[in-house]
Amino acid sequence: MSVSSACLGIIHEYTSDSQKFAREGRILSVISPWRAYELSLQLFYICLQTIIILLFKPTPPKTPDQPTKPLGRVAVIGAGLTGISSSAHAIAHGFDVVIYEAGDRPGGIWAHVNRTSGLQLNSLIYRFHPAVLWSHAFPRRDEVLREIRRVWKEYQLEPRTRFNTPVTSVKRAPKEAVNADDLDPKHQGHARWLINDGSDGPFDAVIVTVGTCGKPQKIGFPGMPNSEESSDGKSDKSDNKQQGKNAEDEHEGEVFQGQVIHSSELDDADLEGKTVVVVGSGASGVEAVETALSKGAKATIMIARDDKWIIPRNIIFDTTLSAQPFGRETPLSFIWEWVLKKWHYRGVEDLAPAHRGIFEGTPVVNDAFLDHVRTGKCSYIRGDTLRLINSGALVNTRSRESKPKDPGEKKEFKGDVVVLATGFQRPQIDFLPEDIFPEDYQRPDLYLQNFPTEDWSILMTNSAYVNAIGTVGHFHIGIYTRILLSLLMDKDARPSPKDMKLWVDNVRFVKRGARGSPLSFFTYMELTLWLLLFHVLRPDRIRWVFFIMQGWGVTPKEYKH
Structure with missing residues (x-):
């Protein structure tokens, strides 16, 4: 556009x-x-x-056959927002790319959400590529997909994309199959990689962009119609029974008489004048409530197993929060939480988490949901969903100070439609060699949270972190890609496995005590410190600073004519 x-x-x-x-x-x-x-x-x-x-927009190739003399070859796994951006950056700087996508179109998770789905963050901090031109501050799905496809086409990536091609194997190319003698990461080298059967030839690097959201995760509850079970083969039935002996005996054999759908399937749902029960309190649940009300639902009921922090759509607040230097709870984190309770949660302070710090999980970014609770359009129920019954759901309701599965009071909530806002499965990366993730250095404990410590030539942008604030679709995609490209171009800049493990160990030491994992919460501060140390302590690397940060200085001459 x-x-x-x-x-x-x-x-x-x-x-x-x-x-x-x-x-x-x-x-x-x-x-x-x-x-x-x-x-x-x-x-x-x-x-x-x-x-x-x-x-900052890098110059795209003029024709599909450019670059005619590539600086290297990069395989990109996934044609979502991160994959398209990474590929566009790589080809703009003279590297040839091949994109492998399991689906039949670009867009990633955005190609599988509802039409009403949109950015929760201001699009100014969702600039996944410098060429992006947003028309709205909070664009919806179709505008996001339009920009992804525009970048995909402008950077000549369409003929380089293999649709309906899931990656099942990434393996090291044998020495005799590559024209290189620097294959050992311990001596400033790196492996060359073959994808699937190797028919596309060896690649100098692999960028894994499978993301953190895969297929819809449908949790199974007793009483679901058609004996539906969860998409991962699990059911909550055993857990439910642990919450109280014979908890659902009086409802045994009952089957919900309404419709049960996943939150990603709301586009075609008829919700006019109906009461919608939403199971789940994360981003999917909050968005499901908004969508249901926009489609004419009479009322909504959210069943929240645990409370999530909800932060406002405020670019200054969100950016400052995501820039927190430690990426974990600190003695001063209570200040953020106090501000949120007094400002964003005014009138519904009881919904603020009692046991979860704001840096202990990915917060939900939303302005409308708490207003829906204030005005009575959404009833917020804290508790565990025990089962579905003929007319709705049976829930073990609990107080704010309780935790999931604690004893509570069993109540029935009537509804016409049950929406499973249970999120998405985490994509598997079992196609990668196991030995690049040694013990204690697996996701998310990676070099710069994105590079396996055994070989830097594999990059896992947006595919390794557990929690984060406002980081999925921003400029870090380009920075990480250019770090990889600079390592490919400059042998002296390459870190050894020992160096990468030392960095991870030091970061873990600084962030020790963080809940979950010291590296489970992604912030930009670690990347910022690395960029400073990478250039300040090694003056010979100064020549890369503007390339890595702004993307300046490496453009094939043929692109300019």
């Missing part, structure tokens, strides 16, 4: 809304100064992005 077409689109949207309001007799809305102010902000946002594009 060009800048002019983006501006015209915004103006057309404003004009169409004005005509709609006029037809409905809403004259005050037509002449509202606030709408005019919002229009001016949107146009200013387009101008701001234009500056970013002019400064």
Whole structure:
């Protein structure tokens, strides 16, 4: 999308809304100064992005056969947002790429969510590639997919993408199959890699971008229609029985008479005038409540097994929070939590987590959900879903100070539709060699949280972290890709397995005591410290600083003509 077409689109949207309001007799809305102010902000946002594009957008190849003399070959696993961005960066700097995608179209998780799904963070901190041009501060699914496809096409990635090609094997190429003598990572070398049957030839590096959200995870509960079980073969039935002897005896044999769907299937659901029970309190659950109400649901009930922090859609607050230097709870974390309770949670302070710190899990970014609870459009029930019954769900309700599976009071909640907002399965990476993840250095305990310590030529952007704030689709994708490319181009900059393990050990020492794992929470501070140390302590690496940070300095000459 060009800048002019983006501006015209915004103006057309404003004009169409004005005509709609006029037809409905809403004259005050037509002449509202606030709408005019919002229009001016949107146009200013387009101008701001234009500056970013002019400064940082890498030059794309002009034809599909460029680069004619590649600096190396990179395999990218996954054609989602991260995979397309990584590929675009690599080819822009003179490396040839091949993208392997198990599905039939680009987009990753965005290609499998509801139409109403959108960014919870401001799109200014969701610039997955410098060429992106957002029309809205909080774009919805279709706009996100449009930008992914535009970058995919502009950087000549379409003919380089293998759709319907799941990766089942990544293995080291034998020495006789490659024209290289630097195959040992212990001596400034790296492996060359074969994907699946090796028909595409050896690759100098592999970027794994399978993400952290795979197939929908459907948890099975007793009483589900058609004897549905969970998608991972598990059921909550055994856990439910542990919460109280004969907990559901009086409802034994009952089957829910309504519809049970996963939160990713709401697009085609008829919710008009119905009561919707949402099982799950994470981002999927919050979005499911919003979607249900937007589709005309009479009421919604959220059953929350545990409480999640919900932070506002505020670019200053979210950016400052994600820049926290330690990536873990600290003695000062209570300040953030106090501010949230007094500001964002006003009137519904009871929903704030009692046992979970804000840096102990990925918070939900949302402005509307708490208002839905305040106004009574959503009933927030803290408890464990025991089973489905004829008319809804049987829940072991608990107090705020309780934890999952603690004793409580069993209550029935009636509903017409049950939405399983139980998230998505974590994608497997069993196609990678096991020996690149030695004991104590497995996901997320990796070098810079993204490189296996046994060989830096495999990069796992957005595929290794457990929790994070606002980091999935931002500029770090390009930085990590360019770190990999700089290591491919500069033999003296390459870290040995010993160096990488030492870095991981030092970070773990600094962050020891963090709940879950010292490296389970991703922040930008570790990357920032590495960038400083990488260049300050080794002046010979200064020449890479603008390439790694801004993407300047490495562009094939043939792209410019």
